[in-house]
Amino acid sequence: MAETTRSVHSQALHSTVVKKVLMALTGLVLIAFLLMHMFGNLKIFIGQEAYNHYAEWLKMDLLYPFLPKGWFIWIFRAVIAACLVIHVYCAAKLWAVSLHGRGSRYVKKKTRDQSLASKIMRWGGLTLLLLLIFHILMFTTGTITPGFTYALHDPYHMFLGAFSVWWVFAVYLIFMIVVCFHVRHGFWSAFTTLGANVGPTARIVLNVLAYFFAALIFVGFILPPFAVLIGLVP
Amino acid sequence: MKITLKVWRQANKGSAGSMQTYQLDDVSEDMSFLEMLDMLNEQLTSKNEEPVAFDNDCREGICGMCGVVINGSAHGRYESPVATTTCQLHMRNFSDGDVIEVEPWRAAAFPVIKDLVVDRSALDRIVQAGGYISVNTGSAPEAHSVPAPKRLADRAFDNAVCVGCGACVAACPNGSGMLFTSAKIAHLANLPQGQPERMLRVKAMIAAHDANGFGGCQNIGECAAVCPKQIPLESISALNRDLIHSLFKGDGKTV
Amino acid sequence: MAVFQKTDSSATDAALAYYTPGADIHDTKAPRGPIEKKWAQRQFGAKLVNPANRRKLTVIIVGTGLAGGAAAATLGEAGYNVLNFCYQDSPRRAHSIAAQGGINAAKNYRNDNDSVYRLFYDTVKGGDYRARETNVYRLAEVSTNIIDQCVAQGVPFAREYGGLLDTRSFGGVQVQRTFYARGQTGQQLLIGAYQALERQVNAGTVTMYTRHEMVELIVKDGKSRGIITRDMVTGEIKPWFADAVVLATGGYGNVFFLSTNAMGCNNTAAWRAYRKGAYFGNPCFTQIHPTCIPVHGETQSKLTLMSESLRNDGRIWVPKKAEDCVKDPRQIPEEDRDYYLERIYPSFGNLVPRDIASRQAKNMCDEGRGVGPEVTEVTQDGTTQQRRRGVYLDFSDAIGRLGKKSVETKYGNLFDMYAQITGENPYETPMRIYPAVHYTMGGLWVDYDLQSSIQGLYVCGEANFSDHGANRLGASALMQGLADGYFVLPNTINDYLASGPYETIDENTPEAAEALASAKARVEKLLAVKGSRSVDSFHKELGAIMWEYCGMERTEAGLQTAIAKIRELREEFWRDVRVTGVNEDFNQALERAGRVVDFMELAELMCIDALHRRESCGGHFRRESQTEDGEALRHDDEFAYVAAWEFGGDGAKPILHKEPLSYEFIELKQRSYK
Structure with a gap:
């Protein structure tokens, strides 16, 4: 085995635990990003101007004058993309290790402490990846434009147009349900991996927080499209 | 009571196995699960068939040698109101007419030897990598020269009770041995004697864990749920803390 | 109730029909001099092996419990080439793990007048004056080192809030000298030894063979030179060679079928050694909890x-x-x-x-x-x-x-x-x-060096007879196992190894070939019977006989009946046992059959020993020897000796060698608890 020629330190550095730690750190960044994105979306309730202005500010003005106008968004995108790549890479590696580690299947298997969220973590993650691509193709590149015409400086109307179409809403509903489950286990698992599960109380706190953030993200994300769908947003 | 048993029969490591059905008519509720299997084996022997192979030794829940998956849970944990090893599971937890399915531990790191017997030597190899304190016989200082805080000594004990049965690996959807590994890490890391090698130990044991075909941990918690000795899931978190910490230390760079 | 009438004439000894008297044993190799100096003297007198030569010397250790695991780890640390065998799937499973109560040590941390001498005294008295003073004193002496060693290994003993070790009183003694780790002291001590052992496996000094059962001993020119094992997974029966062999194979309580021993605990290794010339000491001394x-x-x-x-x-x-x-x-x-x-x-x-x-x-x-x-x-x-x-x-x-x-x-x-x-x-x-x-005080006879009557064959832990006399005190088994394994054996075996390496032998050496052939023949014989009764049914029946006649109360007539019944059962076994499967496989029926064969032979020797010891002492209660109140009555004039039995041959009577027990330091007293 190649393993044996490496130093113990190097083996530890390439271990499953380190991959988990990377997943945890990148996962938490992605959760933070989701929260930020969610608060942005909620501006839809304030109105067209606020929403579009926010989008413009994000893309052009943020961190100006520390950075030239328009730079932030690309750095931001690069960081998120890097996190995503690391997250997915580690997940794929760990998935492969686990598939091997499990060996043969049980004829009958019962579980008790395994949450539904943790059960669908990997397939859910894969679903998220596909839906994310769909999302980018819609709102970032404008490749798919159901119910709206792509307008770079008017995301407000893209939003309204898209979510007036019932199936777009349905796709996003699925998207958000899967996100919710992913965050539910991911949040708890990330902190546990980083060593925060220090005792029975911590375990409860982390789980409650995981539920809270999962629910918050779900509600925060689904409210605006839902409002659009039922015509609450003019 | 009458019990229908479906037992995994597999001739050896290489061959394919399958579930075989057996009928037992005279099971008493005071019997332990393994005594029920003894009864099956007596019945098979009288019919000149080969008895079911299963590992067991102390039959008092401490040696860690026994362990089968019963109705889908390791050691039949979900058939019992309390944490248990297979040998301490009693037939009073079942009812007349029940169908009981019995399978071996399944994990890539635990190849089946025969029927319900698996090879768990991978667990020993994890310990060999560093699950000890390097102190030669005779070189120990006087026992009272190093006091150990009671709280930490108790926590060390809570982890030292691991019996190495492998139920955690069997129950884990990933076939991970992280709870086992973390129990040893947490046992030694909570004692003053365990400090000098603490950073090297965690690196070496994780390296051995991964090299022996165990899967990665997903913080699911099935391991702790079936653990007969109730090693807490927190131990895995403690291991992670130590490993992260150790990456910033030079221990093991030249080994 | 009949009160025992003292009979000095050996003509009335019904046991004489079952054994042949042999020569007494007078030298146990303990140095002369004051008792507190003996061990130091012996350590000084023992020949040493140059560290550079240790690698060239191979030691086989059978068993990985407190005694075997500790010995393997310690000899590995010293640099010998150690081969360690166990029948379980991991060395951590040995039945030492099940001990609950604690481990005694004369630390006197409680300032309650404890001392090495008091522990020595309590152990000899608790053993009802049938233990050898020299060995027991050494046990008490090294007891303190055990605690130091275990703490350093990370054994999580119970502690007080000040961070120091807690102790309690145990087994009726009046000092608090028992160290404990909740109700799992044996487990924690064993894991300590197991960790030390695995460290040596990692270092390459110890090679571990799990799921290997010793089925024969190789003796050449009166020296123990190796063992034959059966690989319990593949069935391969194979010889291993060494300069010395150590048996740390535990007790034989499973001769009773029902006991607190683990299912796999057996006496095969010790019995094979007995059949090759190792004396068996006090087989009838069993402790019933x-x-x-x-x-x-x-x-x-x-x-x-x-x-x-x-x-x-x-x-x-x-x-x-x-x-x-x-x-x-x-x-x-x-x-x-x-x-x-x-x-x-x-x-x-x-x-x-x-x-x-x-x-x-x-x-x-x-x-x-x-x-x-x-x-x-x-x-x-x-x-x-x-x-x-x-x-x-x-x-x-x-x-x-x-x-x-x-x-x-x-x-x-x-x-x-x-x-x-x-x-x-x-x-x-x-x-x-x-x-x-629960425990068997009897076991293979050893001298002060823990060497049996075969040169180069050492026995430690419960497998030897040495330290507990006729009754073991609570929290003393763990102490003895670790004392033997960590401190005694590694300081005496060098005396023998110093004369090595011994001449090279291999499977073509007649003695090894014979041992291998006989081990294979035995397996074939078992598989060839193809009778109708399961192995377990014979084991249960044997256990019932032993429990009834050689259990808590023994009589002359009962023991004679038992011997007859055991012989009958053995005959039936070889006629009617059914061992399913083949040798070249994982075959638990075959494993058990081999063990039951040896248990049946041992059972007979236990009954003969019990029959010949016409006194009550410790765990051995003869109905004929009791006081008017129905309490045990010892006969120090006649029976203050260790009964060391030598194999006389198949179908022949065993030979009794007496090792007289002299009490130089402790006065003999009759126990009374009224």
Whole structure:
């Protein structure tokens, strides 16, 4: 085995635990990003101007004058993309290790402490990846434009147009349900991996927080499209 | 009571196995699960068939040698109101007419030897990598020269009770041995004697864990749920803390 | 009750029909001089092996318990080439792991007048003056090093808030010298030894062979030169060669079928050594522990011990009237209960020593006042009878006096264990207990160096006979196993190894070839019988005979009957046993068959030893030798010796060598607990 020629330190550095730690750190960044994105979306309730202005500010003005106008968004995108790549890479590696580690299947298997969220973590993650691509193709590149015409400086109307179409809403509903489950286990698992599960109380706190953030993200994300769908947003 | 048993029969490591059905008519509720299997084996022997192979030794829940998956849970944990090893599971937890399915531990790191017997030597190899304190016989200082805080000594004990049965690996959807590994890490890391090698130990044991075909941990918690000795899931978190910490230390760079 | 009439003439010794008297053993190799200097002298006198030469010397160690694991780790650290074998799938499974109570050490941390000398004295007295003074003193002497070593290894002993080690008093002694790790001291000590062992495996000094059972010893020119093992996975029967062989294979309690031993505990390694010339010391000395969970029925496979500490607060009783035995114990009024230990032994009450508590429980049940389910038994006159085998251990007084909470804190884990096994709630109804075979003081005879009567064959831990005499004190088994493994053997075996490496031998050497062929032939013979009865059925029957005739109370006539029955059973075994499967496979029926063969032979020797020892001492109670009050009566004038038995050949009588016990430092006294 190649393993044996490496130093113990190097083996530890390439271990499953380190991959988990990377997943945890990148996962938490992605959760933070989701929260930020969610608060942005909620501006839809304030109105067209606020929403579009926010989008413009994000893309052009943020961190100006520390950075030239328009730079932030690309750095931001690069960081998120890097996190995503690391997250997915580690997940794929760990998935492969686990598939091997499990060996043969049980004829009958019962579980008790395994949450539904943790059960669908990997397939859910894969679903998220596909839906994310769909999302980018819609709102970032404008490749798919159901119910709206792509307008770079008017995301407000893209939003309204898209979510007036019932199936777009349905796709996003699925998207958000899967996100919710992913965050539910991911949040708890990330902190546990980083060593925060220090005792029975911590375990409860982390789980409650995981539920809270999962629910918050779900509600925060689904409210605006839902409002659009039922015509609450003019 | 009458019990229908479906037992995994597999001739050896290489061959394919399958579930075989057996009928037992005279099971008493005071019997332990393994005594029920003894009864099956007596019945098979009288019919000149080969008895079911299963590992067991102390039959008092401490040696860690026994362990089968019963109705889908390791050691039949979900058939019992309390944490248990297979040998301490009693037939009073079942009812007349029940169908009981019995399978071996399944994990890539635990190849089946025969029927319900698996090879768990991978667990020993994890310990060999560093699950000890390097102190030669005779070189120990006087026992009272190093006091150990009671709280930490108790926590060390809570982890030292691991019996190495492998139920955690069997129950884990990933076939991970992280709870086992973390129990040893947490046992030694909570004692003053365990400090000098603490950073090297965690690196070496994780390296051995991964090299022996165990899967990665997903913080699911099935391991702790079936653990007969109730090693807490927190131990895995403690291991992670130590490993992260150790990456910033030079221990093991030249080994 | 008949009172023993002392008979000096050996003409009346019924056992003479079963054995041949041999020469006495006078030299046990202990140095002369004051007892506290002997061990240091021996260490100084023993020849040393140059560290550079150790690698060239191979030592085989069979067993990975406290004695074997500790010895393998220590000899590995010293640099010898160690081959370590066990029948389990991991060295961590050895049955030392099941010991609950604690480990004694003369640290005197309590400032309660404890000392090496007191531990020595208590152990000799507790052993009913049938242990060798020199060995016991050394045991007490190294006891303190054991605690240091274990703490350094990371054994999580119980501690006080100041961070220092807690101790308690155990087994009726008046000093608090017992170190413990909750109720799992054996487990923690074994894991300490296991970790030290795995460290040496990693270092390459020890090679570990799990799932390997020793089935024969190789002896050449009077020297032990290797073993034959059967690989329990593949069935391969194979020789291994070494300069010395160490047996640390535990006790033989499973000769009784039901015992607190693990299912796999067996005497095959020791018995094979016996058959090759190693003497067997005091085989009849077995310890029967009073507080075990009773047998539930025919399918019982083993017995579970509950810590003796329960007798500190629990009261033991049976109904006064036999007809009350089927009643719910809570319905039996106080005046109809017989707290028999408190009645017979007013000063010690429920805390009388193990052997007495056990025998009295048996007496009560024999009178028909036992409780619990009825079990079918074959009586000595051949009829079958239904007997209830259990007595109550009642905590209702303690719960009333201390409160349920307090009882729970002290004994909660034991109560839980009881509830899990029996399905009864001990807080509500009294527990039922009955004695069970627990430990065997007898074992292969060894000298002061732990060397058996075969050169180069060393025996440590429970497998040897040396330190506990006729009865073992609580918390002394762990002490002896670790003392032998860590400190004694590694400082004596060098004396023998210093003359090595011994001449090279291989499988073509006639003695090795013969050992290999005989091991293979034995397996073939077992598989060829193809009879109708399972191995277990023979083992159970053997156990029933031993329990009835060679258990808590032994008689001359009973032991003679037992010998006849064992011979009959052995004959039937070889005619009618059914061993399924083949050798070249994982075959548990075959493993058990091999062990039962040896148990049957050992059982006969145990009965002969019990028959020839016409005195009561420690765990050996002869009905013919008791005081007027029905207590054990020793005969120091006739029996103050170790009975070391030599194999006389198949079908021939064993040869008895006596090793006289001289008590230079401790005065012999008769025990009394009234």
